[in-house]
Amino acid sequence: MTDLAAQSRVLSTLRGQRIETASWAYGNSGTRFKVFAQQGVPRDPYEKIADAATVHRFTGVAPTVALHIPWDKVDDYADLARHAADLGIALGTINANVFQDDDYKLGSVTNADPAVRRKAIGHLLECVDIMDATGSRDLKLWFSDGTNYPGQDDVRTRQDRLAEALRETYDRLGPDQRMLLEYKLFEPAFYMTDVPDWGTAYLHCTQLGERAQVVIDTGHHAPGTNIEFIVAMLLRAGRLGGFDFNSRFYADDDLMVGSADPFQLFRIMHEIVLAGGLEASAGIAYMLDQCHNIEPKIPAVIRSVMNVQEATAKALLVDHAALAAAQQAGDVLEANAALMDAYHTDVRPMLRELREDMGLDPDPIAAYRRSGYFEKICEERAQGQAAGWGA
């Protein structure tokens, strides 16, 4: 294949890439110490969708937005979907929330109290109802369930309760709907988390059925965890449902993806590319799950989308034949060099070209800044209650 053909293939793949943004990323967020309010923050799901559509307008590869229930609860989801469509995007993954009701202090689906478990499962089923209304394919489940102190509750009993709740929810899904089960090492549970690692999520998914898939949040691992290894393992097992992209230096920092360790993001995308995971048929959802605590939210999301694009472009440039040959020959330095060669390439010119081909501004951040959108929302949304994690 000529270089030109290769480049054309890369550009074509990048053109087809889809990255879902999260409605809550446009609202206020913070740490337990303080939520710093920002200007122009949306006040309801309709405004969040408008912001998501703005990101898509400037990037061209973010055509869906994930909802969080109940934060994005509305009376008429068909109307919300129409609103999204009018702005050029669609509603995406439905994220359940069983961690913010006072009843869930000691757990939701794993709570010792059957009434609380019932309530939590009820919420999960309601989320599937909403999926039916929005046409969403994926139900994403993250459970904050766990314990803070040794002895607080029984590990195995809680797993039994979890399995029961997952089963009832899974059975409620339609044939084209999927369950994405997320794991997280810690926070808000500080001693034991009920779904802390990929092993636990994988174990439950294999017991549920083929439409139960693991979702990897890149910030949810112990220090030193090789995330791309997990990516490869789940791809090999046919259980990788998607990503919650973000980045971190310490714990679940929820920084912009690619900002803390761009080389790691590249390695993740390299495993994806190797396994054909960018093809739509692979069914992998690429989502952002970030908190823009101190930086303006819309340009931060745009930057994050661009970071994923750049990592993907580099991964697509890896010379697989050279890599495989060096690997087979046991040439450690050459094999590493084949990977690094792609990583060191500056792919920004190629992505600017792609955007121009797509009729977009080659510099999405600058275009957004020039667009006057930020000034407009600051004015329009000056009154009222800004959305945050609670609403």
Add this chain to the structure above:
Amino acid sequence: MTDLAAQSRVLSTLRGQRIETASWAYGNSGTRFKVFAQQGVPRDPYEKIADAATVHRFTGVAPTVALHIPWDKVDDYADLARHAADLGIALGTINANVFQDDDYKLGSVTNADPAVRRKAIGHLLECVDIMDATGSRDLKLWFSDGTNYPGQDDVRTRQDRLAEALRETYDRLGPDQRMLLEYKLFEPAFYMTDVPDWGTAYLHCTQLGERAQVVIDTGHHAPGTNIEFIVAMLLRAGRLGGFDFNSRFYADDDLMVGSADPFQLFRIMHEIVLAGGLEASAGIAYMLDQCHNIEPKIPAVIRSVMNVQEATAKALLVDHAALAAAQQAGDVLEANAALMDAYHTDVRPMLRELREDMGLDPDPIAAYRRSGYFEKICEERAQGQAAGWGA
């Protein structure tokens, strides 16, 4: 020395031990995901002090309570001090807060904006004014200052600004007042924290003067950090000002001290005992800084006080002569065994005896539960706004 004499010395030391509780531990707290409200939570500084006095009433070793400004701001500190005295305790350390005003989004004393720095320093000076009013010895400074993204601000310039603020504050202290400088690895800053480790705190303290001392929060370290080593280093350098006790499995979990790794707490107290750090002349402040997110607060504080007592009692039981002899002989197993022998001892009978000697119930938690205090506050405080980190 006979065993009896030794035991009597241990009991005498334990009787003189002083552990300061924190006003904010009695209010609501949580994670960024949710603050679960509890019953009977104080609504103002007066009620927090009443709860702190209750802890002292049942433990006998917690005669002071730390305040947090502005959370505990009142018009008349003399009146607040009288209120405390009426209940049998005194006001303790003043904790400054320069992390919750919208101006501090990008830092307080290290902010690039001189007006923000001025405001932050103003708050620190105001805290010293309050110390003058309350008669507090210690000003505790924890700065959340830092950056979330590489390049966001300049590391060395921020250190210069920090040094300037510390200098101005230090110079404002009276001759019997001290500055306790706390360090923390991360959170809420997620890339770079301006005072992340003991080295940084130590460096600034040595440049300020003898009354600038380092405070160790046991939850503020990187994984694998040997905390008792830092304790020993600061003791040797004459720069250990005190502790913020709590415990953690992961990050700054703020669990009850001794609940995650009781052996570590024992090792810390062993270094303290070895260096004479329990004597009042050592000037080390023993404080609790915890968040009782899911467990009832007052009994959790009582349990924490007891955990410190138990670790201290075990540390006091170490046979220093046998330990030193084994160390000098290079007998690794015997030296370790000398330490472990004390650790494995069940010191609860001794502490029950001590409490009876002090006219207290031997089981403080049970006594508290029987006292009706919790029922009383639940009723009295049913209305109004519970205190939390914001107030």
Add this chain to the structure above:
Amino acid sequence: MTDLAAQSRVLSTLRGQRIETASWAYGNSGTRFKVFAQQGVPRDPYEKIADAATVHRFTGVAPTVALHIPWDKVDDYADLARHAADLGIALGTINANVFQDDDYKLGSVTNADPAVRRKAIGHLLECVDIMDATGSRDLKLWFSDGTNYPGQDDVRTRQDRLAEALRETYDRLGPDQRMLLEYKLFEPAFYMTDVPDWGTAYLHCTQLGERAQVVIDTGHHAPGTNIEFIVAMLLRAGRLGGFDFNSRFYADDDLMVGSADPFQLFRIMHEIVLAGGLEASAGIAYMLDQCHNIEPKIPAVIRSVMNVQEATAKALLVDHAALAAAQQAGDVLEANAALMDAYHTDVRPMLRELREDMGLDPDPIAAYRRSGYFEKICEERAQGQAAGWGA
């Protein structure tokens, strides 16, 4: 049940406990920086077995010794087994070694070179032959396989090779033999390890069959990993084959079990006791895998056996009814207290009593020191080449 009946039950369980020691723990070991030679170190498998028998003589609960092939290769395993029997113990688990031949520089069963894979599988099959000769039940597999640099080899291809090797070895096992698959986060591979976590080991075991079980080495986890959670998960899934006990502050330090975090060891044993894992029918192998780099080896192993006994005794003392009641009631502090009450108990008197009942000296370390065994081996083994990891 009366307290006396309970205590009798506890003692009876402790009397039946079995802890396997490792032949290589008696030989010299060290770090990459230096192997410090010790006196009296065995020179061959026969002498290692003599040391293991000595540990059993003084503890009464260590009746088997694990072998490492080829370090413990002999011409006549029946003779070796007779030697062990003469000394009162038996041969235990067979540990394969595919990490010390120059051919394995880039991996053994996952090597890109099929000839190297063939050789490695050949060794695994040879280990089963040895098991047939020794009558061992368990084949323990730890693979150092992995890569040091991104790109060095392909993650999924290596998993395919691994699966193939495991399949061939598993199929060679007799109906009463088991495969124990160990995982390890890192070292000696420094970028990607082929079996780095319990999820990977579990996935392979489920694909092999029921006699493939996961073994947990307590030092092989990322910082912050909740090991007792993994214990509970594997118990619930019927896939916990055994433990390699040791302890660590940092990485795979291989210190004496219980010396770094005795509370963690207790929590692990608590999960075991809750699930009935101490019963012989549970089929869980309790093994020590430690390196006594600087402390004398035999007393260090004795101390380690005692540490496991103490943690087990405490776990057996947990009041399960009180614990479950507090858990069901959502009483966080009481549930935690129920666990801590057992942990804080000094079980050493009970274990001394047990030993006297078993006709042993209540203080095994002191008895060993008095026995003259150490002086004897120092003299007998003064000449010749001490055994180490290489032999």
Add this chain to the structure above:
Amino acid sequence: MTDLAAQSRVLSTLRGQRIETASWAYGNSGTRFKVFAQQGVPRDPYEKIADAATVHRFTGVAPTVALHIPWDKVDDYADLARHAADLGIALGTINANVFQDDDYKLGSVTNADPAVRRKAIGHLLECVDIMDATGSRDLKLWFSDGTNYPGQDDVRTRQDRLAEALRETYDRLGPDQRMLLEYKLFEPAFYMTDVPDWGTAYLHCTQLGERAQVVIDTGHHAPGTNIEFIVAMLLRAGRLGGFDFNSRFYADDDLMVGSADPFQLFRIMHEIVLAGGLEASAGIAYMLDQCHNIEPKIPAVIRSVMNVQEATAKALLVDHAALAAAQQAGDVLEANAALMDAYHTDVRPMLRELREDMGLDPDPIAAYRRSGYFEKICEERAQGQAAGWGA
């Protein structure tokens, strides 16, 4: 300044860069599990120097080689220096070794036994004698001293012994000689290391005098440590003596610098550039300290030198004016973007150009491979004992 002028300044700085390689990197190394022998490995210090000279021949920026005593002990250092000069390089830093003698099992300068301390100090003084002979400026001290078990020895007493040894050694230095004190979190000590962090090294250096400086080994930190922060702190305090460059994913993996986290290396070089640390007057030693366990050693060192060059080039490209303006304006995204813009630049063309300007092959690895040097040493060194960490 025009872009051309800027580029010329960058090239001029890169041309003046100096990176010291380590004699022991050319010898065999490994983990505690296995040292895999390689072909063509030097058998004595003269051959190590020949390899170092080869690296310089192809890179042009590695004109000195560090020695390790006693591994590189020779009878006539003047002759060794002449040999180096003949090959176009010079002898550099002298590295002391007080961790491989049997006497040092429980410590060297911190050992409880005064005779062992005396011996260790004697070695340090001997190293200064060697510096006098070689004309080396820097004495690099890394102490493996520490303990494996709590209680094994006394933390503060060991610090006293350390201070004494450092004092005696420092006082022996000539006016143009420096002491570089290295810290390391753990390994081979597994509970407490006597110089575990920068705070400890800094404290001792300030007590010694101005020519005592801290050296940062990039692999010697706890997980999550912000290394560039430490770089900035030591630069600000005038105490950064140099680097031991390498990289790691887990512990002290000693991989090729820049191979695990190239973005981190860039951030480190950015702090260096900001503070003028590349200028010779800054006196910062840039050294490689790596173990090429599985990859061929000479090309691995060449690659490492190139990685440092690339990170430096990117750091030199940062637009400091734009960065400072965004920082001052509190524009988080723009400030971060200013840094990332330089990082994302592909600097390899610029470095190829530089090499051509310097009369070198633009692709040092390819040139080395073509040179026949490897074939030559494989043949010449086929007999005899390859050098390793022990010799």
